[in-house]
Amino acid sequence: MDFLLDYFEWALFLFLLALGFFAGRFLERRHYRSIRQREKKLAKVLTFATRFPPNLVDPQDCRLVSGCVVISSDYFKQFVASLRNLVGGRFRGYETLLDRARREAILRMKEDARRAGYYLIVNVKIENTSIAGGRQGAMPSFELFAYGTALKPSKHAV
Amino acid sequence: MQFENRAPDEHVNYSIEHPLKEFAWLVGGVLGSLLILTLLVGFFAGELAARLPYRYEKALAGEMAGQLVGKTPDPRSAAIEQELNRLAARIAAHLPLPEGMQVTVHYQDTPELNAFATLGANIVIYQGLLARMPDENTLAMVLAHEMAHAQLRHPARSLGRGVAVGIMLSALNSGMGRSAAGGALSTTGGISLLKFSRDQEREADAAALAAIAALYQHVGGAQDLFRVLESAGAGSEDLRVSMLSTHPLSHERIDHVAALARERGWAADGARTPLPAILIH
Numbered sequence: 251m252d253f254l255l256d257y258f259e260w261a262l263f264l265f266l267l268a269l270g271f272f273a274g275r276f277l278e279r280r281h282y283r284s285i286r287q288r289e290k291k292l293a294k295v296l297t298f299a300t301r302f303p304p305n306l307v308d309p310q311d312c313r314l315v316s317g318c319v320v321i322s323s324d325y326f327k328q329f330v331a332s333l334r335n336l337v338g339g340r341f342r343g344y345e346t347l348l349d350r351a352r353r354e355a356i357l358r359m360k361e362d363a364r365r366a367g368y369y370l371i372v373n374v375k376i377e378n379t380s381i382a383g384g385r386q387g388a389m390p391s392f393e394l395f396a397y398g399t400a401l402k403p404s405k406h407a408v
Numbered sequence: 409m410q411f412e413n414r415a416p417d418e419h420v421n422y423s424i425e426h427p428l429k430e431f432a433w434l435v436g437g438v439l440g441s442l443l444i445l446t447l448l449v450g451f452f453a454g455e456l457a458a459r460l461p462y463r464y465e466k467a468l469a470g471e472m473a474g475q476l477v478g479k480t481p482d483p484r485s486a487a488i489e490q491e492l493n494r495l496a497a498r499i500a501a502h503l504p505l506p507e508g509m510q511v512t513v514h515y516q517d518t519p520e521l522n523a524f525a526t527l528g529a530n531i532v533i534y535q536g537l538l539a540r541m542p543d544e545n546t547l548a549m550v551l552a553h554e555m556a557h558a559q560l561r562h563p564a565r566s567l568g569r570g571v572a573v574g575i576m577l578s579a580l581n582s583g584m585g586r587s588a589a590g591g592a593l594s595t596t597g598g599i600s601l602l603k604f605s606r607d608q609e610r611e612a613d614a615a616a617l618a619a620i621a622a623l624y625q626h627v628g629g630a631q632d633l634f635r636v637l638e639s640a641g642a643g644s645e646d647l648r649v650s651m652l653s654t655h656p657l658s659h660e661r662i663d664h665v666a667a668l669a670r671e672r673g674w675a676a677d678g679a680r681t682p683l684p685a686i687l688i689h
Contacts, residue, residue, distance in 0.1 A: 271427070286415070289415055290415070293413060296411055296412070296413055297413055304411065326427070326431075327427075330427070330430060333435065333438050334434060336438055337434070337437070337438070342422070342430055343427060345421065345422040345423060346422045353416070
C-alpha cells in the first residue's frame with residue numbers, strides 16, 4: 251500500500267494507460283462490428299461523390315441529408331501518438347479512429363436519407379473539425395460531418 | 409444500369425497490426441535512446457564543468473554559501489567549526505588542491521550521521537557523525553574524503569551534469585507539449601542522476617588516503633571510519649542516511665583501503681592522535 255502511495259503518479263499513469271488500452275480496444279471492436287453490420291443493412295442507399303447521378307433522366311425530388319459524429323481518442327492512443335510525434339510514421343491508432351468516424355458519419359447520413367424514403371445520395375462530402383482546439387495536452391477529439399443531396403424520382407412529373 | 413457501393417477494403421485505410429506491438433517498439437526505442445542520450449549529455453557536461461577554472465565555481469558558490477550556513481552558530485558551534493577548519497588546513501597541505509581553492513568546513517548541530525562536500529569547497533559535517541569519531545585520525549579521514557571530492561571537482565561535475573540533463577529533458581518535454589509521454593520521460597531521466605557515483609567515491613577515498621598517510625605516516629583512521637558507518641547502518645533505521653545509500657558498501661571500502669595501503673606501502677596503523685577537547689562529546 252505504501253508502495254502505491256510512493257509511486258502514486260506512476261500507478262495512476264499505468265492505470266490510465268491500461269484503462270485506455272482495454273476500454274478503447276473493446277469499444278473499437280464493438281464499433282467496427284456494428285459498422286460492418288449496418289453497412290450491409292444500408293447497402294441499398296447508394297452514395298456518389300459526383301455532383302449528378304449517373305443516369306439522370308427523370309425529374310427528381312431532392313433533399314439535404316447529413317450525418318454527424320464526434321469521436322475522441324483514448325489515453326493509450328494518445329500516449330502512443332505522443333511518442334510517435336518524436337520519431338514520425340503512421341499514427342496507427344488514429345487511423346482506426348478516423349476510419350470509424352468517417353464510416354459512422356456516412357452511415358448516419360444514409361439512415362437520415364432512408365428515413366425520408368431516399369435511396370440515392372449524390373455530391374457526398376465530408377468535413378472535419380478538431381474540437382480540442384489545439385490546446386496543449388488536450389485529448390484529441392474530432393467532429394466528422396458527412397452531407398450530400400438525396401434524390402428520388404419525382405412523383406409530380408412536369 | 410445497376411450500381412452498388414461495395415464494402416470498403418478493411419486493410420487499406422488502417423493497419424490491423426496489434427497496437428501493443430507498436431507500443432513496445434516506441435516505448436523501448438524512445439526510452440532506450442533517451443537513456444543513452446542522458447548518459448552521454450551527462451558525461452560530457454560533467455567533464456566540461458570539471459574543466460572550468462575554479463573561480464567560476466567559487467563565484468557561483470558565493471551566492472549559495474548564505475543558505476548553507478543558515479543561522480549564525482552559537483559560540484560552542486563556532487569554536488568547533490574553528491577547530492575543524494584548523495584540521496582541514498593541515499590536511500589541505502597534503503592535497504593537490506586547484507589554484508585558489510580554499511576549503512571551508514561548516515558544522516551543523518543536528519544528529520544526522522552525514523557529511524558532504526558542495527560547490528566552492530564548502531564542506532558540511534553533522535554533529536551525529538562527529539560524535540561517533542573515536543580519534544582525530546578518523547575525523548581527518550572524513551574531512552580528507554570530502555576535501556578530495558572538492559579537489560576532484562565532483563560537486564561541479566554533478567551540477568554540470570544535473571543542469572545539462574535538466575535542460576535537455578525540459579526542452580524535450582516542452583517539445584512534446586507537456587503530454588503524458590513527456591511527463592513519463594522526464595521522470596525516467598531523473599532516475600539516472602545520482603549525487604556522486606560510486607567510482608567518484610572510490611576516487612575520493614584514494615586521494616583522501618594519500619593525504620592521511622602523508623599527515624600521520626599511517627592510514628589507521630580510514631578503516632575505523634568505515635566500521636563506524638557500517639555499524640551505524642546496520643543498527644538503527646534512522647541512521648540510514650544518504651551517505652550510506654550512495655557510497656560503496658563499507659566492507660568493500662575497507663578492502664579497497666587495505667589494498668591501496670599495501671600497494672603504496674603505507675603503514676596500516678600506528679599511533680593515534682586524540683581528538684581536541686572541544687570536539688569530544
